[in-house]
Amino acid sequence: MKYWLLKTEPTTFSWDDLWKSPKRTTRWDGVRNFQARNYLRDDMQVGDLAFFYHSSADPTAIVGIAEVVRAGYPDESAFNPSDDHYDPKSKRDAPMWYVVDIRAKQPATKPITLAELREQKGLAHMVLLQKGSRLSVQPVSEAEWKLIYRLAFAG
DNA sequence: GCCAACGTTGGC
DNA sequence: GCCAACGTTGGC
Numbered sequence: 001m002k003y004w005l006l007k008t009e010p011t012t013f014s015w016d017d018l019w020k021s022p023k024r025t026t027r028w029d030g031v032r033n034f035q036a037r038n039y040l041r042d043d044m045q046v047g048d049l050a051f052f053y054h055s056s057a058d059p060t061a062i063v064g065i066a067e068v069v070r071a072g073y074p075d076e077s078a079f080n081p082s083d084d085h086y087d088p089k090s091k092r093d094a095p096m097w098y099v100v101d102i103r104a105k106q107p108a109t110k111p112i113t114l115a116e117l118r119e120q121k122g123l124a125h126m127v128l129l130q131k132g133s134r135l136s137v138q139p140v141s142e143a144e145w146k147l148i149y150r151l152a153f154a155g
Numbered sequence: 156g157c158c159a160a161c162g163t164t165g166g167c
Numbered sequence: 168g169c170c171a172a173c174g175t176t177g178g179c
Contacts (some may be wrong), residue, residue: 055178056176114178133161133177134160
């Protein structure tokens with residue numbers, strides 16, 4: 001099983017939105033970055049877990065854990081000319097963009113902020129904390145996962 | 156609102 | 168293939 005971090009702006013789609021979704025499940029669509037696409041298409045598997053991170057928020061923080069409930073499949077929103085995420089370069093017979101389905105699993109006992117994450121020595125190499133890091137789908141190591149879980153989800 | 160950093164586009 | 172210009176991300 002692998003671990004991940006998914007970024008979202010809560011004004012667009014928040015943890016509460018996910019929690020209130022039917023079956024607490026949503027399609028993680030609209031990702032338009034090739035590296036993130038590769039993770040969605042090739043690496044995320046059913047049962048993988050992901051920290052749910054609020055960016056451009058006050059505060060920016062990890063606020064929950066979601067579980068992958070369907071592995072990568074083509075992003076329909078790329079085919080729809082009236083969708084904000086329409087991309088004419090993506091074809092049905094050669095999809096360019098992919099999604100996974102995720103289900104809310106557990107809210108943070110105490111959300112852990114970006115500033116608090118930066119204080120942790122064990123997280124020095126975490127993708128989220130690297131200078132200029134903008135990836136919206138990121139791998140998280142098992143050690144990073146356990147450390148953050150203990151701080152924000154245990155108890 | 157500012158702006159640094161990044162990814163993409165397109166001219167050459 | 169290079170790289171300047173542009174648009175976007177996202178912390179502050």
